[in-house]
Structure formats: C-alpha cells, structure tokens
Amino acid sequence: MKRLRLAILFCSVLFGNVLAQEKPCKPQQHARLPVVKDSTYHKARKKLIAAGWQPLRTKSANVAGTDPDITSGNGPLFWRKGYVELEACSGTGVAACAFLFKDAYGNRLRVTTEGEEVPDEKFYARVNGYRFVCE
DSSP states (O other), rough: HHHHHHHHHHHHHHHHHHHHHOOOOOOOSSOOOOOTTSHHHHHHHHHHTTOOOOOOOOOOOOTTTTOTTTTTTTTHHHHHTTTTEEEEOOOTTTOOOOEEEEESSOOOEEEEEEEEOGGGGBBBBBBEEEEOOOO
C-alpha cells in the first residue's frame, strides 16, 4: 500500500511538471497560421514553412538513431526525410507524432499527427492539431 501511494505521488509530480513545462501560450504576435488540419504532414510542413514557420531541430543527429522518442512508429520515416523538427512518435495506438516549429517572433508551435505512414500504399499521417507552446 505504501509503495502504491509513493508511485501515485511520483507520477502526479512528474505529470504536473510536464504540464507546467508544456502549458499553451497565446502570443500577441506570430507568423501566419495556414490551414493545416487534416492535411498530410508533408503538405502541412510546406505550408507552415511558406508562412514563416521554421522547423526547430529537437534532436542531435548523433543520438537520433537511438533516441526512443523517434525510433518507434513513423519516427524513422520522418527522420530519414530530414524532418529535424520531429519531437516524438508513438509506436502504438493512432501512430501519433509531434513536431516543433519556431517563428521570427520566437513563438513555438507544436503540430501533431496521427495515422500510419505507408508511402507504397499511399497512406500518410495527417495533422490532427496544433498549438502554441511556451519554452
């Protein structure tokens, strides 16, 4: 029972810290946000870059091949394409991935996707959301 309480306390502190670091922001000025929801990630990425959002490198090239955040699911496919903004991909479930961009004003935008990337079958991950995040 004591171990269970300790585990619950640890998880709640850890989860609370993650939420505090990832709280949404509402910047007063930011680059234009094109309509990207429901687009394939590849098309959405092009639109975001054209609107002034730059991919923000999230992983060192040296550790990317062994980083568990991006070695599962669609992670290896996106990384091989040179999508350095890749933060993490899930190896199970809806095949979720997260990507990070930055604009000229210093704002950060997280774009999330779902769906398998199977180019041979013409299946592509689609954007299911995006939001501003604080550093």
